[in-house]
Amino acid sequence: MSLNPDVRGSALAGRIAERLNARLQQTVRPPVALALSGGGDSMALLEVASDWARSAGRRLVAITVDHGLSPTSRDWSRTCARAAGAAGADWLERRWNGDKPVTGLPAAARRARHALIAEAAREVGAKVVLLAHTADDVAESDWMRSRGSTLGGLREWSPSPAWPEGRGLMLLRPMLGERREDLREWLGETGRDWIEDPGNADARFARSRARVALNPLPEGEGLRLAERSDAPSRKGEGRGLTGTHHTPHPFAQERRHAVVRSSPLPLGEGYEVDRSVRLPDLAAMLLCASGSTTPPRGDRLERLTARLNAGEDFTATLAGARIEARGTTVTVGREAGELRRRPAPDIALQPGVSAVWDGRYEITAREPDWIVTAAIGRLNALSRPDRAIVNTIPAWARGALPVLIRDGAPAPVLAWRQARVRSLAPRRLSLALGETTQESDLDRTIHGETAPPDLF
Incomplete structure (x- = not known):
């Protein structure tokens, strides 16, 4: 028995709005930013977020990135501008200029997009950017990661991966519990339109291959070849995603057990760490202490953690950071010698x-x-x-x-x-x-x- 379209749409929008309410403030001055590509997912998020913003007394700023990779990208931007205006949101555009890499284009485009969105969000004073990832995106990312991709895991609430452009900026993905097909069905029933990017069907890209591998089964229930996902699921819907485990990027975590650490040393130069620090927490500390953006290699991080847990005294460097372990005191800070080798x-x-x-x-x-x-x-x-x-x-x-x-x-x-x-x-x-x-x-x-x- 199918629900009335208006009821189903209202329930879907209600779930997303509840997640916005749980994370965001009401009647405060800073705006909320929203990444708007013009695709079905971001158009659906625009509709719900604009309604939420009106009721919460918040300004909503939609940000569109023109990657310059399609001859129709200017038309896409104009579509996004019209959609934002119709929804009552402000609209900004940023362009990815310059030469594009011959290899690794999706990853480079993703890095550029995050940086441009972060810069625009900070420019208008936003502290949170809404992203329209869905349960399908989580499954696709897991599928790609299980086949060697270094793509980070998707979480509902996580820091911007752009550094230093995204400093102090959080990303909120309120639709990780929703399926892409449901969002498009809702948009169609409510008379909304969206852009279908032909690049999503380009088999040269891993994301496109993942979508093919994870096509919904004929009856529309479940994901074929699904891998593990940490996306929230709605009880009883038969859409759980199970399979292999992965180690997520240290900067893509929901709340974990608090790391045992002291206050930063004077002038912000380092931290004192408990020897029992967990591996992902130590990885995050190394990156923050060094100002780097490249996570340390997993094997080297595991060896370092084992030495700490064993109580060994040592000095080591990793990911541009220095680790000084002496007795019960372990200090992590910037490796000054790196500034001689790579100023x-x-x-x-x-x-x-x-x-x-x-x-x-x-x-x-x-x-x-x-x-x-x-x-x-x-x-x-x-x-x-x-x-x-x-x-x-x-x-x-x-x-x-x-x-x-x-x-x-x-x-x-x-x-x-x-x-x-x-x-x-x-x-x-x-x-x-x-x-x-x-x-x-x-x-x-x-x-x-x-x-x-x-x-x-």
């Missing part, structure tokens, strides 16, 4: 304009002509007060601190002396470890983001 680019600072240096610090100068660079090789030239501050952190970490230089200045100065400095690692780690569950958590102060005032 972080110097950045010319503009007064009042924030810049991210080495993926770890957001620096806003108060005066013109300052350049931020690494302290390594310049420590002895610092003033006596600055050296006293530097001495509050382990010796091996000091060279990774940011200092400011400029023509005519007698010596470098610690960046905190002449600029507003925010350490990005504490908040990045908090979000990576699943310590936030909703938008209101993003307003709280994270200890360690700014240096203790008594240091200066």
Whole structure:
């Protein structure tokens, strides 16, 4: 027995709206961003999110990325603009310009899309971006991962993978419990239209092959060749996805057991970690401490975790981070030696304009002509007060601190002396470890983001 289309649509929209209510705030100033491709999934999310935004008193900003990969992409953008306007949402477009890679195009396009969406969302002041992934996307990602893909797992609430563009930004996927076919059926019944991207049927791409392999069975129930999925399912629908287990990316986690750690060391340079730290938590710590975006190799991470668990004293480097294990104390921080082998680019600072240096610090100068660079090789030239501050952190970490230089200045100065400095690692780690569950958590102060005032 089938439900009346209006009832089914209302139930579907109601489930999605409930997930929005569970995560997002009402009647607050920052807007909510929504990634709008024009496909059926994002068009369905636009309809539900726009209704939710009106009732919640929130501004909704739809963001469309033109990848420049299709001759009809301009028409797609115009379709998205009209849809956003009809739904009462604001609309922004970003374009992926420049040369496109010959190999690895889907991954490169995904990275560019996340970065462009993150930049646009931060520009309008949004803290959360809505994405229209469904249960089908989860199954397809799992299918691809079981065949060697390094694609990260999809979670309802996770940090933006774009770094540093997505700093402090969360992604909300409120439709992971819904099937693609149900969303399109609902759109069709309500008179909405959407774009069908022919690239989705291109067998050169793993995502397209996954869709073919996971076609719904004739009766429309279940997924053929389905793999494990962590997407929420609706009880009794016969659409559970079971199979092989995978280890998700450390930055794509829902709330886990809290990692045992102390507050960041002064100036944001590192963390003290309990030896029993879990493997994915340690991976997240390494990336946050180093400012990197490439997860450490699994085999090397497993060996490092085993050494920690065994109580061994050692010094090691991994993913641009340094691990110092001595007795019960384990410290993780930036490996300053990496800045000799692969220097972080110097950045010319503009007064009042924030810049991210080495993926770890957001620096806003108060005066013109300052350049931020690494302290390594310049420590002895610092003033006596600055050296006293530097001495509050382990010796091996000091060279990774940011200092400011400029023509005519007698010596470098610690960046905190002449600029507003925010350490990005504490908040990045908090979000990576699943310590936030909703938008209101993003307003709280994270200890360690700014240096203790008594240091200066």
